[in-house]
């Protein structure tokens with residue numbers, strides 16, 4: 001038997017209420033074991049308070065070759081940043 | 095190092111002008127310090143070299159558990175036992191991070207295991223030496239993990255994203271490994287003369303193999319030049335070895351030990367130590383499979399894999415059964 005276990009991506013939420021963050025991946029036969037293994041490998045020093053695992057094959061990623069067309073539209077929209085607007089000092093903090 | 099003498103296939107490093115547009119764009123990104131990510135275009139040689147280097151590094155972490163595992167059940171106190179166990183567990187994790195990084199390049203975990211178990215893939219020469227006394231465990235943490243840190247810290251800046259990120263995680267843990275080893279030796283040298291002699295004996299046996307970890311001088315090697323151009327290697331072997339000696343000799347002095355090298359001498363002019371040449375014949379012999387423990391290590395590793403087969407199969411069967419049930423229930 002011994003077929004290779006599927007690959008899972010591991011996401012951990014740290015102590016301070018931030019988003020779950022991708023920390024790495026591992027092989028496991030099912031989701032439950034993937035969480036157990038993630039606990040053993042990725043939270044050995046109090047790194048997290050919550051673990052998500054998702055099968056790598058379930059992830060859809062943007063194509064690296066489309067990086068240009070995909071992200072270019074936002075490049076020209078500098079007015080989306082607050083620093084685009086000059087607020088006079090007299091107005092105070094805004 | 096953990097990956098020693100990794101070949102790059104090329105016979106000479108090509109200049110930007112000689113490259114095809116794809117390769118040139120790739121090299122320019124590497125030169126600019128950008129990270130290369132798994133699905134992006136990369137030269138075939140870059141991919142192959144990385145697979146060799148990362149898998150060899152992963153195998154070293156895994157096989158590296160064996161010499162230390164030898165002492166888990168015989169550690170002198172319960173606290174030392176818990177510490178050693180945690181350290182060896184970390185090494186299993188290091189192997190895992192690295193296997194995952196290699197997998198992003200298109201090789202499967204099973205293929206890599208196959209290469210290790212068949213003897214086709216190499217692992218670091220250092221793990222083919224025996225751990226005869228408890229002082230050897232301290233010496234491994236201090237010297238072997240110390241040498242590994244020298245090599246792994248610059249690899250955090252490696253051009254391949256998944257490898258660099260694995261290194262960041264690993265480096266965070268290595269400092270614990272080195273300190274626990276040095277701490278164990280500090281305790282022993284303050285003990286009775288027989289204990290101190292044991293530490294000196296461990297240093298005598300581990301010093302030269304530790305220097306060999308960096309590999310032979312590679313200043314003239316085309317593989318090394320190519321790996322540096324690709325930023326999957328940042329320093330020459332001699333450079334790292336020099337740094338290791340400069341850092342470690344004062345630590346040996348602090349422990350009241352004698353480094354077993356009659357040629358060791360402070361060189362004021364270069365601001366570092368002059369030291370003797372390791373026995374490279376011994377090194378090549380160990381690499382070729384004829385070290386004191388090569389056969390024992392490989393057999394132990396294969397046996398662990400084979401003995402675990404029934405358990406892995408059980409987990410797989412359980413996963414399949416549960417999946418089938420949940421499909422039937424839908």
Ligand SMILES: [Fe+2]
Pocket residue numbers: 155184185188264
């Ligand atoms: Fe390690």
Ligand SMILES: [Fe+2]
Pocket residue numbers: 155158185239242
């Ligand atoms: Fe290590």
Ligand SMILES: [Fe+2]
Pocket residue numbers: 185239242268271
């Ligand atoms: Fe280590």
